[in-house]
Amino acid sequence: xxxxxxxxxxxxxxxxxxxxxxxxxxxxxxxxxxxxxxxxxxxxxxxxxxxxxxxxxxxxxxxxxxxxxxxxxxxxxxxxxxxxxxxxxxxxxxxxxxxxxxxxxxxxxxxxxxxxxxxxxxxxxxxxxxxxxxxxxxxxxxxxxxxxxxxxxxxxxxxxxxxxxxxxxxxxxxxxxxxxxxxxxxxxxxxxxxxxxxxxxxxxxxxxxxxxxxxxxxxxxxxxxxxxxxxxxxxxxxxxxxxxxxxxxxxxxxxxxxxxxxxxxxxxxxxxxxxxxxxxxxxxxxxxxxxxxxxxxxxxxxxxxxxxxxxxxxxxxxxxxxxxxxxxxxxxxxxxxxxxxxxxxxxxxxxxxxxxxxxxxxxxxxxxxxxxxxxxxxxxxxxxxxxxxxxxxxxxxxxxxxxxxxxxxxxxxxxxxxxxxxxxxxxxxxxxxxxxxxxxxxxxxxxxxxxxxxxxxxxxxxxxxxxxxxxxxxxxxxxxxxxxxxxxxxxxxxxxxxxxxxxxxxxxxxxxxxxxxxxxxxxxxxxxxxxxxxxxxxxxxxxxxxxxxxxxxxxxxxxxxxxxxxxxxxxxxxxxxxxxxx
Amino acid sequence: xxxxxxxxxxxxxxxxxxxxxxxxxxxxxxxxxxxxxxxxxxxxxxxxxxxxxxxxxxxxxxxxxxxxxxxxxxxxxxxxxxxxxxxxxxxxxxxxxxxxxxxxxxxxxxxxxxxxxxxxxxxxxxxxxxxxxxxxxxxxxxxxxxxxxxxxxxxxxxxxxxxxxxxxxxxxxxxxxxxxxxxxxxxxxxxxxxxxxxxxxxxxxxxxxxxxxxxxxxxxxxxxxxxxxxxxxxxxxxxxxxxxxxxxxxxxxxxxxxxxxxxxxxxxxxxxxxxxxxxxxxxxxxxxxxxxxxxxxxxxxxxxxxxxxxxxxxxxxxxxxxxxxxxxxxxxxxxxx
Numbered sequence: 001x002x003x004x005x006x007x008x009x010x011x012x013x014x015x016x017x018x019x020x021x022x023x024x025x026x027x028x029x030x031x032x033x034x035x036x037x038x039x040x041x042x043x044x045x046x047x048x049x050x051x052x053x054x055x056x057x058x059x060x061x062x063x064x065x066x067x068x069x070x071x072x073x074x075x076x077x078x079x080x081x082x083x084x085x086x087x088x089x090x091x092x093x094x095x096x097x098x099x100x101x102x103x104x105x106x107x108x109x110x111x112x113x114x115x116x117x118x119x120x121x122x123x124x125x126x127x128x129x130x131x132x133x134x135x136x137x138x139x140x141x142x143x144x145x146x147x148x149x150x151x152x153x154x155x156x157x158x159x160x161x162x163x164x165x166x167x168x169x170x171x172x173x174x175x176x177x178x179x180x181x182x183x184x185x186x187x188x189x190x191x192x193x194x195x196x197x198x199x200x201x202x203x204x205x206x207x208x209x210x211x212x213x214x215x216x217x218x219x220x221x222x223x224x225x226x227x228x229x230x231x232x233x234x235x236x237x238x239x240x241x242x243x244x245x246x247x248x249x250x251x252x253x254x255x256x257x258x259x260x261x262x263x264x265x266x267x268x269x270x271x272x273x274x275x276x277x278x279x280x281x282x283x284x285x286x287x288x289x290x291x292x293x294x295x296x297x298x299x300x301x302x303x304x305x306x307x308x309x310x311x312x313x314x315x316x317x318x319x320x321x322x323x324x325x326x327x328x329x330x331x332x333x334x335x336x337x338x339x340x341x342x343x344x345x346x347x348x349x350x351x352x353x354x355x356x357x358x359x360x361x362x363x364x365x366x367x368x369x370x371x372x373x374x375x376x377x378x379x380x381x382x383x384x385x386x387x388x389x390x391x392x393x394x395x396x397x398x399x400x401x402x403x404x405x406x407x408x409x410x411x412x413x414x415x416x417x418x419x420x421x422x423x424x425x426x427x428x429x430x431x432x433x434x435x436x437x438x439x440x441x442x443x444x445x446x447x448x449x450x451x452x453x454x455x456x457x458x459x460x461x462x463x464x465x466x467x468x469x470x471x472x473x474x475x476x477x478x479x480x481x482x483x484x485x486x487x488x489x490x491x492x493x494x495x496x497x498x499x500x501x502x503x504x505x506x507x508x509x510x511x512x513x514x515x516x517x518x519x520x521x522x523x524x525x526x527x528x529x530x531x532x533x534x535x536x537x538x539x540x541x542x543x544x545x546x547x548x549x550x551x552x553x554x555x556x557x558x559x560x561x562x563x564x565x566x567x568x569x570x571x572x573x574x575x576x577x578x579x580x581x582x
Numbered sequence: 583x584x585x586x587x588x589x590x591x592x593x594x595x596x597x598x599x600x601x602x603x604x605x606x607x608x609x610x611x612x613x614x615x616x617x618x619x620x621x622x623x624x625x626x627x628x629x630x631x632x633x634x635x636x637x638x639x640x641x642x643x644x645x646x647x648x649x650x651x652x653x654x655x656x657x658x659x660x661x662x663x664x665x666x667x668x669x670x671x672x673x674x675x676x677x678x679x680x681x682x683x684x685x686x687x688x689x690x691x692x693x694x695x696x697x698x699x700x701x702x703x704x705x706x707x708x709x710x711x712x713x714x715x716x717x718x719x720x721x722x723x724x725x726x727x728x729x730x731x732x733x734x735x736x737x738x739x740x741x742x743x744x745x746x747x748x749x750x751x752x753x754x755x756x757x758x759x760x761x762x763x764x765x766x767x768x769x770x771x772x773x774x775x776x777x778x779x780x781x782x783x784x785x786x787x788x789x790x791x792x793x794x795x796x797x798x799x800x801x802x803x804x805x806x807x808x809x810x811x812x813x814x815x816x817x818x819x820x821x822x823x824x825x826x827x828x829x830x831x832x833x834x835x836x837x838x839x840x841x842x843x844x845x846x847x848x849x850x851x852x853x854x855x856x857x858x859x860x861x862x863x864x865x866x867x868x869x870x871x872x873x874x875x876x877x878x879x880x881x882x883x884x885x886x887x888x889x890x891x892x893x894x895x896x897x898x899x900x901x902x903x904x905x906x907x908x909x910x911x912x913x914x915x916x917x918x919x
Contacts, residue, residue: 119702459675
């Protein structure tokens with residue numbers, strides 16, 4: 001499976017594309033992703049006005065786990081594409097698979113027909129076909145690309161894409177590294193899904209136990225009974241876990257120890273991309289503060305922190321100044337603490353820093369159920385009787401976990417197990433599992449855009465979108481309806497400014513991604529609100545963003561947990577001229 | 583970064599911004615609520631902002647608690663941004679109507695409609711779950727005094743989230759004899775709500791004694807406290823009516839060592855002498871199985887299984903020289919594929 005036909009190679013070279021990756025003994029990694037990388041001055045970066053990518057079957061192995069993969073130009077992660085703001089690029093994608101494929105440029109503002117979602121932006125790329133994407137590059141920053149067909153993204157079809165600003169580099173550093181975080185399972189994603197349908201908690205081996213109860217761990221008996229009564233599991237943090245996943249940095253597991261080099265005192269920019277299928281990561285470098293300088297590709301006012309939860313599909317640029325130690329461990333820990341991966345920043349290859357022991361698995365709380373009663377008079381000893389209003393002042397507010405009045409637009413079918421009775425805005429909350437760690441943790445409220453928000457208008461209207469699910473049946477939807485159930489598109493007028501309120505009716509964080517647009521998170525005073533393409537909506541909570549619908553066309557809007565999207569937690573968003581030139 | 587088109591559209595909406603907050607007051611179903619008695623930390627209930635309680639409302643800048651996390655390199659940038667500052671009323675969205683949902687696909691400008699429609703249909707078809715599995719909950723050796731035997735129970739299914747075709751099988755007996763019971767069922771399983779399924783179908787009994795065919799209607803599901811429950815009403819081809827109810831749960835001693843107690847009763851609504859069953863409670867089964875989950879797909883177990891015929895059915899059994907009750911030690915395997 002690893003053979004590379006000379007024909008392919010000739011084709012690449014004929015396209016004038018530099019191809020150094022994947023051939024010979026260097027194995028399956030492009031140079032920037034190879035361990036011992038000196039940084040991004042490596043020759044195998046794809047850049048220029050014409051780029052060729054070939055998607056083909058492959059195999060990938062890490063940490064003793066090996067399986068079928070789908071790769072771009074025979075590498076995992078896929079090659080780095082490095083573009084320059086202001087250029088126009090033509091990217092020819094050739095499909096050598098037996099099934100359809102596609103590539104979506106995640107976070108890029110492209111004409112919708114170049115966005116790469118089969119059935120929405122174009123018909124997809126059939127086996128044997130070459131599709132040429134062509135678009136002007138009108139932005140800068142750290143982005144990525146991945147398949148939007150089937151489950152290919154989960155089996156290797158993802159890679160980084162960096163755009164240099166027109167006016168020279170922002171936040172110039174002596175060195176930069178790209179870190180692509182991913183999860184890798186030898187079990188095919190379709191089989192993962194089938195097992196989750198058999199048993200919602202199939203991959204969770206960190207549930208509460210009787211042994212734990214006797215040892216005084218986790219919830220006390222009373223809480224366990226209350227949660228059991230609601231059929232809710234406070235350990236349900238991640239659907240797919242380290243039971244089957246290996247966690248990777250640039251395709252390297254902990255043992256393979258991807259190492260990026262530095263010289264003491266250098267300012268090193270780390271462009272970190274969470275390209276996982278199903279894993280949100282807690283990212284930290286013990287001993288080294290992280291200065292956040294960009295989020296989802298766009299510059300933010302520098303803010304120093306110690307740990308950042310990077311949800312799936314988000315990107316962050318950090319500046320670090322390593323020096324005191326010969327080596328630093330770069331730790332990406334799955335948020336359910338079922339596994340982690342350590343990479344290294346080191347003065348020279350071979351140096352390692354200690355791998356920290358994995359931290360204790362967190363437990364969800366009532367706040368994650370959309371029932372935060374902090375400070376509220378709940379009657380005796382904060383006891384909560386879910387069957388009736390909590391007290392007189394609450395009359396009219398059922399504390400039922402499935403009160404239809406809190407989400408009138410959501411049909412309450414088998415796919416909607418719960419509705420958050422009192423969801424609160426959680427943009428300023430520390431993310432799941434980092435509530436109590438004893439160092440600084442980034443929240444969305446800490447982010448301020450460096451550039452003024454481009455559209456100062458107050459939204460003329462707002463819409464609510466409920467993130468809905470039934471974990472036991474493993475069903476996922478928006479507003480209680482899966483995309484495949486005939487859900488209507490969400491319509492916007494071209495140029496319209498709309499507030500979108502995302503309400504998480506589940507107990508899991510959902511990284512919600514809108515194609516073809518940036519939106520401003522509604523946190524802090526208007527003017528310099530953080531602009532993102534993906535927002536992680538914390539369990540039981542709300543997150544609002546203001547959107548200027550300036551991308552004419554049809555776009556995908558979905559949870560970036562691949563199985564959630566694939567199960568229907570997705571909508572088509574239409575942006576059309578008023579009066580319909582359509 | 584903004585797309586080039588947009589300049590012209592920064593228009594009228596400013597007119598709308600003043601009204602919505604007031605409009606909300608008038609229509610807010612929670613307007614009469616006593617906010618004063620609810621100290622929701624960090625939330626601002628002053629002025630026109632009902633964000634904390636209005637489930638559909640905007641929530642600018644609410645809930646800043648827990649944000650003492652990160653030092654900001656440019657603190658000035660955060661001036662005015664904290665829990666105490668009321669969100670500006672000017673930041674409240676209006677209530678303009680949404681545009682109509684377009685009937686066409688934008689990509690029709692580039693590809694034939696039929697091509698795009700086919701592509702969309704293929705994408706949607708792939709998102710509809712269709713699967714199948716064989717799940718054998720029990721396949722066990724039962725040792726009791728003198729007459730060792732076996733028991734099994736499981737199902738095979740095909741279908742989606744809402745509707746599934748289920749083939750159920752279950753039986754028990756002593757080695758070397760005709761199976762004491764052998765039940766095969768074919769049912770349509772339909773999800774009724776998040777937790778419960780309807781079962782409709784047929785059950786064929788092929789064990790000792792004359793065969794019977796039953797029409798079956800049942801409910802199965804997950805009750806509060808993680809109890810797996812099921813209840814079935816059976817109407818035989820001879821006009822007899824019987825019923826069965828069961829409950830089971832999984833007690834996790836560790837994440838791999840799991841104790842599953844289970845109880846089941848059968849009852850008949852009339853005497854059925856042909857199969858030695860009398861009106862009333864027929865039989866109760868109690869069991870507990872302790873399994874070790876190598877994975878959700880494979881778990882060997884040991885357990886005890888106790889069954890006892892009841893009432894007149896027990897008397898009939900004794901009259902035929904059988905015991906009314908049996909205790910067995912069980913060892914077996916639970917698996918799925």
